[in-house]
Amino acid sequence: MKKIAILGCGALGSTFGGLLTEAGFDVALVNLKTDHTDAMEKAGLIFVENDQQRTVPVKVYTDAAKAGPVDLIIVLVKSNFTRAAIEGARALIGPDTVAMSLQNGLGNEEVLEDFLGKGRVLGGKTYVGGTLLAPGKVKIGVKGKKTLIGEFDGTISARAELIRTLFSQAGLATDVIKDIxxxxxxxxxxxxxxxxxxxxxxxxxxxxxxxxxxxxxxxxxxxxxxxxxxxxxxxxxxxxxxxxxxxxxxxxxxxxxxxxxxxxxxxxxxxxxxxxxxxxxxxxxxxxxxxxxxxxxxxxxxxxxxxxx
CATH class of the missing domain: 1.10.1040.10 (N-(1-d-carboxylethyl)-l-norvaline Dehydrogenase; domain 2)
Known part of the structure; x- marks a missing residue:
């Protein structure tokens, strides 16, 4: 998976996007235009962690067409905006694109499968923390916080293991589980x-x-x-x-x-x-x-x- 998109760049989406970018992956942060996206475009994403501050240069897109097709879409919009968000981000979807929802609630995978097709959506839950302190500035909580991902058919797939590896390289402790x-x-x-x-x-x-x-x-x-x-x-x-x-x-x-x-x-x-x-x-x-x-x-x-x- 060479290219990743984060769909929904609030505090948590920015946390995942910034950490994956820091790890050297090609990451597109895709979101509607806000003060937060403006600040990240102008000065990068500022992380605050353990009372220390660092800046991560991130690629931010308010037009998904400019990002182009990706291998993995990590969905972190609020559940009530899932359909509108993926509809507006069709340009991210290529023939082999898969999506993974880290959202709250039930039903997001069905919405995503409407656009990507059956069997191209994974699920997950994360306990990683992110708090928006100011536009472009996010306090992150990663240490000791697990992310759990898996296939909805109960298998341990190669693609889930690959995502686990990518996340782990970015400092996101991740396990693949059978019963998502x-x-x-x-x-x-x-x-x-x-x-x-x-x-x-x-x-x-x-x-x-x-x-x-x-x-x-x-x-x-x-x-x-x-x-x-x-x-x-x-x-x-x-x-x-x-x-x-x-x-x-x-x-x-x-x-x-x-x-x-x-x-x-x-x-x-x-x-x-x-x-x-x-x-x-x-x-x-x-x-x-x-x-x-x-x-x-x-x-x-x-x-x-x-x-x-």
Whole structure:
């Protein structure tokens, strides 16, 4: 894989793009025009790591056609923008291009396969951290943070191993796993537990845990998701909603804000369709009622509509 594109260059996309560039790979950072892309084009990408600062000259494109076809597309846009992003980046797709989603939620791989074709999409989850400090400046957290990738058919493929090698050379500790679907569901459960309820109530993690009623609602949403996952044949490490809630809040400060809450505060569309909405859609296919998740989706849609007025 000689040429790589990062589709979606927020804090995390910039982290991956910058590290892969530093490792000597030909990387195109593809994103809509923003203050952040302008700053990277003019002065490079500034990394802040362990209180030290360094600049990485990166190639930034707001027009995918100028980047041309690549071997690997790493997708890091918000899930609700996946279709629009890959539609606008068709020029990246060549006859042998593969894509890998490192996004939240369920359903991104189906969207990507619509454009690349069946069998040309891998999945993954990363615990690498990236925080945008200012346009063109990102604080990165890589040490001790794993990235897990895999094929959706459960095989350990040569291309997945190649991506693992590329990432490892860039300082991104990466493992290839067989059951990427289970990992995706486990991450989804954590997002189901707190994302929507925090977005609707505007509560951070501290106050969230002080409200019995809100916590009961969160656990009911997780219980529905657990039922749908089991009916889908997913073997999970957790068995009770309380365990999932514990995973969601573990090690995070009382003022922690979920990504959905941050989107609500910014007045931007959130990923609820690919989180709680994914539970609803999977439940419909299996004949499993998901009224709590359906209500959470509806309430967030109402908030978004109100913000447009």
């Amino acid at each position: 679907r289970t990992l995706t569901w486990q991450k989804l459960l954590v997002n189901v537990a707190t994302g929507a309820v925090c977005g609707i109530t505007r509560l951070t993690y501290g106050p969230l845990q002080q409200s019995t009623e809100v916590m009961d609602c969160a656990m009911a949403a997780v219980a529905e998701a657990l039922a749908v996952a089991r009916a889908s044949g997913i073997i999970l490490e957790v068995n009770h909603p309380r365990e999932v809630l514990g995973q969601a809040v573990a090690g995070l400060p009382a003022d922690f804000k979920t990504s959905i809450l941050q989107d609500v505060e910014r007045g931007t569309p959130c990923e609820v369709d690919f989180i709680n909405g994914a539970v609803v859609r999977a439940g419909e296919k299996l004949g499993i009622p998901t009224p709590v998740n359906r209500a959470l989706v509806a309430l967030l849609k109402g908030i978004e509509l109100q913000q447009k007025q």
